[in-house]
Amino acid sequence: MSSAQLYDTIGATYTATRRTEPRIAARVWAALGDARTVVNVGAGTGSYEPVDRDVAAVEPSALMRAQRPARAAPCVAAAAESLPFEDQSFDAAMAFATLHHWRDPVAGLREMRRVARRRVVVFTHDTSAAGWLDRFWLTRDYLPEAASLLVDRPSLSELAGAIEARVEPVPIPWDCADGFFEAYWRRPEAYLDERVRRGMSVWTKVGPDAEQRAVRSLRDDLASGRWAERNRDLVGLDTAELGLRLLVG
Template identity: 35%
Template sequence: MVDYDGRLHQVYATGQALAADSLSIWMDVAAGIAPAERPLTVLDLGSGTGRFTPALAETFGGPVYGVEPSAGMRAQAAEHPRVTYLEGAAEAIPLPDESCDLAWLFLTIHHWTDPLQGLREVRRVLRPGGSVVLRTQFGDRMPELHWYKYFPNARRVDAAMYPPLAEVRSLAARAGLVAEEEPQWIDAYEARTVQGMYERVKLRAFSTFEHLDEDELDRGFAEFERDAATDPERQLPVVPAGVLTLRRPSS
């Protein structure tokens, strides 16, 4: 388990910050998946420091519930008059049955202790016809992130954390949710230079780094820093993000 109440909550907001254009793209993605009516009640499950939660309230016009197990992350969460942050986890969501129209799950399912129970809870709190935006990686379709080259075990660690697509779809079906056949691939992240990527990654705000030993981290960041100093303005390709749509049937 990754301890977000330790070092991570102190660097997460900065290390995972989103540009305004990226946030706008993600809200467009959510709007395209959500039920058509407005306002909507939204669950942001694994809301962390609330980097999406206020934007979800602005986009959908209704109340948003940010459910987050880490007290340290909740303490830094961005405030909004229609946002309520709650202590809780996917396996026991502290909301009533059929109380939400949309669930936003952004890079969270791989942290759940029981993904099947988590998806059953998501279905429970969704109204019939409700939708789920599941932003995740898939263990069998892992991206080639630029910074993996500096840490030999990083890609393997991430692939082991994320279930493959077929498993995610199977878990959703067992939980009573209908998954799309294929994920969408979204170009939502801003382009970065080698220097910009180094400045972001060196904060170690990705949970991957919690699973690597200090020798590998030291060697990798030293090499990454040298490359950033040598070729700082080289543009890196933008890696598309996987999003799988799930729905609770209307009947």
């Protein structure tokens, strides 16, 4: 299933759960530096597009494009691997939490490099490090099937190398406003909410059997206190390091 087909299927409630997290947005916008023109690749509903710059958006899903607010940047239908722009058309190119849906992430990053004169900024996940599955209790204890989604995907070093980028860790605040997969690391009850899960592509990709088994197990462990016992070290944390990364090249 292509990224466009995926989000045409699951994206109907996206704007309700996937809002801009201002602390992460500040990191992305700071990384753009003094770029005045920016292309946002895999733009979705536009939640991380800077409002003080001239932005063009690229989004393959018709459903996601339809949910972009009236004030959002103009958006074209295209894939990251074949951007419909001339070389060095923009000061910078950005992509937020979208690389894992691209058919060929390295090719997409090279396209971003082609159309950007100064800077490429990408928010993504490091799923190539040893033990990544155990970093997050949800994949470790309830959804090991997530590992199968990453077979043959490029490593973080390969992604960074495609745009000669430095890698910066991005901690997740406990009250993160953007409902991506790891966002509720200190609010486990949120994963029992069907609407919240529908804003996370992982659940659709692993399939309904794995999803319902994980939800049942989590619900039981929350009721019994087992989750709290296993994860008591999380209660006092304001942020968590769960492998989110910013590539700046």
